[in-house]
Amino acid sequence: MGRGRVELKRIENKINRQVTFSKRRNGLLKKAQELSVLCDAEIALIVFSSRGKLYEFGSAGITKTLERYQRCSFTPQDTSLIERETQSWYQEVTKLKAKYESLQRTQRHFLGEDLGPLNVKELQNLEKQLEGALAQARQRKMQIMIEQVEDLRKKERQLGDLNKQLKLKLEAEGQNLKAIQSLWSSNVAAGSSNFALHSSSQSNITMDCQPPEPILQIGYHQYVAVDHEGTSSTIPKGMAGSETNFIQGWVL
Template sequence: MGRGRVELKRIENKINRQVTFSKRRNGLLKKAYELSVLCDAEVGLIIFSSRGKLYEFASAGMSKTLERYQRCSFTPHENSIERETQSWYQEVTKLKAKYESLQRTQRHLLGEDLGPLSVKELQNLEKQLEGALAQTRQRKTQLMIEQMEDLRKKERHLGDLNKQLRVKLEEEGQNLNVIQNMWSSDAAAGSSNFSLHSSQTNPMDCTPEPVMQMGYHQYHPAEGSSIPKSLTGETNFIQGWVL
């Protein structure tokens, strides 16, 4: 009488379950090896036990078999889209984590949300703030020194311009003095020539020549004179007939 048909269900006895797993696992690995040898087939077998232990068999290498499996299971277009989507998802995840970390660091630098930090983290934060403060002061000092140097350069430049203007003004003053001296010398020479010419002229040459006059001059008595107006007409009449 043959063996009866075994009902397929989970074996509740732990020892029997482990024995059955070992026997059938070895038989399955043996059948996979035989199939690959007899039929020249590329066989890949992966088994995980209930405890998570791995058992595998690959006639051409597991990684090679898996790559071939992926190429056959997905079309190239779908595979590229899936890879690109997965890559973008990973990039977004990294950027999101970095953004959250930067926000958290900024809040800590501003003195916010310091409660969850430990003593060591607070000491590190203190060192960062001290280093940032030292760099800020150093940069401030450097900028002040550069501004002072610029102001000194401007001061020297303005001093040179002042000296140039002073020299130019002195030259203009000297030229003005020379012109004034020339004018005064010319004026003195002209006055001396005029006096010499006046002294050389004959006083007799300046006497007026006699002039013959017809008629008579109208006689006008001086203001305050005691001559009566009635005589002025007669006098003028008499003088009109005298040559």
């Protein structure tokens, strides 16, 4: 009996699948090499395993064979498709160019240039467009000015609040300075009065302790005579010359 046909399907057993892949991969690479040698064919073989490993064979190099494949893979249908795409891009460029020229012409009209070819209706439309643009510009200008005024008012309020805070702080500092000055003045006054009393007391003590200063006297010294009973009498010095044997003259 002959061998029956084997149904090709995915091998469910992981180990059997890996063994089968290794065997058939090696056989496939060997057959490709034999075919390239026997038939002088340019063969490129690329195999990725289920785990992502790469196995390749190229009789003339993988890169060279792939470039040759890309050059030979274009068909007349592809060429016509490229031509159609080129024509479509050319038309698009033509439209964009015309639109660009129209915008440039409109810009010159807005600037007041090249108005000769325009008729009355076109000039009226241009006037309306300019008036609309002018109204929008004025509206935007007023909006910006209002915003700036609001910002300035906000800054003014902030500066006013800051000024009030600084004023209150300055008044508090002034009150503290006045209190310090009054306290200092009272301390200075008390110190000066104590110093005056101390100085006067010191001067009195000094005056009491100093000996009597010599006195310049012109005339006769008064002579105090003491009798035997203990009474004293003052007589001029000249009259007591013979009795007391006191030296007459000027005495400093």
